[in-house]
Amino acid sequence: MIFTDILTNGLLAAIAGVGFGAISFPPKRAFRHIAILAATGYAIRFSLMNYLSWDIALASFCAALSIGVLSLWFGKLSHCPMTVLYIPALLPMIPGMYAYRTVFALVMFMQNLHTAEVAEIHLQTLLSNAIVTVSTVFLLAVGATIPIFVFPRRAYSMTRRKGW
Amino acid sequence: MNVNEELKEIAKFVADYATCLMGSGVHTSRVVRNSKRIGESLGVLIRITTLHKSLILTVCNAHNDDAYTEVVDIPELPISFAYNAELSSLSWKAYDRHLPLDVLREEYRQIRAKPKMSPHVVLLLVGLANASFCRLFGGDWNAVGIVFIATLAGFFVRQQMQRRGINHFIVFTTSAFVASMCASATLLFHTTAEIAIATSVLFLIPGVPLINGVIDIVEGYTLTGSSRLMHAFLLIICVAVGLSLPLLLFKNSLL
Known part of the structure; x- marks a missing residue:
């Protein structure tokens, strides 16, 4: 049961990664790597959050870090820069529900300005959801980028081929 | 004057190349690195200042003081990872095989002309x-x-x-x-x-x-x-x- 859960989530994330990637026109050879990265990353985050009950920001950071490390290897295989592979793979992990609740709370806060108690509750929701959204997105970006800084020479010669 | 003409040709090409990369969503350090690599393969030094809307680029002859500077606008292109991958690859190809400028220009044109996904x-x-x-x-x-x-x-x-x-x-x-x-x-x-x-x-x-x-x-x-x-x-x-x-x-x- 646990295994199928992880598998379906990974599969859905792979579809989402490929679809969101398609908006930015990646080279065709990159698609399967994007799918694998997106599935692995999401599966890691899903497991950390559901079975080890980590919080979303930390779990996202670890998942992004694994995507970054894997893309060091995949980039060399497909001769694509790392960012081409990992940016689409990170997109399925964007905390959409938190972002939505932030906007909804903002709307409700403005609608209830004159009833202080209600407005206060909405303000609280607004603040906590905004904090979760911003820190998760930031950690996603940083986590996947760390491998570039650790292995700069490898990361910068992904598109170089041997014996042209 | 011949030397200057050559520097000018290189500058025009690199300006086109770098603005295309910047416009299609490639992070700045990669654009600068790729352009310098192309310059190195052609035997010139390239220095770039990047801004969001425009780019300042100087091509210098490594042996004398000749230099040519160009300020170019960055076009708003749709984001393209394909350009990112293929144009980076082109800079390495130029570096490894010392491609002359006209071959480089032709390959660049081919990459730009490739059809996009429907x-x-x-x-x-x-x-x-x-x-x-x-x-x-x-x-x-x-x-x-x-x-x-x-x-x-x-x-x-x-x-x-x-x-x-x-x-x-x-x-x-x-x-x-x-x-x-x-x-x-x-x-x-x-x-x-x-x-x-x-x-x-x-x-x-x-x-x-x-x-x-x-x-x-x-x-x-x-x-x-x-x-x-x-x-x-x-x-x-x-x-x-x-x-x-x-x-x-x-x-x-x-x-």
Whole structure:
């Protein structure tokens, strides 16, 4: 049961990664790597959050870090820069529900300005959801980028081929 | 004069190459590195200052003091990872095989001329992506179906408006409005309406400038990085505005 859960989530994330990637026109050879990265990353985050009950920001950071490390290897295989592979793979992990609740709370806060108690509750929701959204997105970006800084020479010669 | 003419030709090519990369969403340090690599393969030094809208570039002869400077505008191209990969690859090819300028120019032209993926295929893929996103967030199958249709509508509007060259902010607000309005149809059924409306606009999140902005800032290109982040934030605010109209209309059934 646990295994199928992880598998379906990974599969859905792979579809989402490929679809969101398609908006930015990646080279065709990159698609399967994007799918694998997106599935692995999401599966890691899903497991950390559901079975080890980590919080979303930390779990996202670890998942992004694994995507970054894997893309060091995949980039060399497909001769694509790392960012081409990992940016689409990170997109399925964007905390959409938190972002939505932030906007909804903002709307409700403005609608209830004159009833202080209600407005206060909405303000609280607004603040906590905004904090979760911003820190998760930031950690996603940083986590996947760390491998570039650790292995700069490898990361910068992904598109170089041997014996042209 | 011959020498200057040669420097000028190189400068024109590298300016074209670098602005194409900057415009199609490549982070700054890669653009600078690739351009310098091309310069090295042609036996000249290249120095670049990058801004968000324009780029200043000087090509110097390594042996005497000859130099040629060019200031070029960065065009607003659609984001293209294919250009990122192929043009980076071209710079390595030039470096390893010492390609002459006319061969380089021809290969560059071929990469630019390659046909892009059909917009209909992209539309379908984006619809499927957002639908599976809805499922990931725990939406039921009714919601997944409606999000699929809402995304098709929203992304179609975006494609059509972008083709006509309408202002980005208007494009994003309108498509967010269309997508979330379509997704509000879930309120008519007994289904996970909140999740459907939330996911229907997520295909508009400008992920590429967000992540490129962070990379640029961390690598010390603070100016281009913060302008990219600023642009991304403005687009996100546009999405929020487009989304908040249906929320205002239907807030009582969503609470």
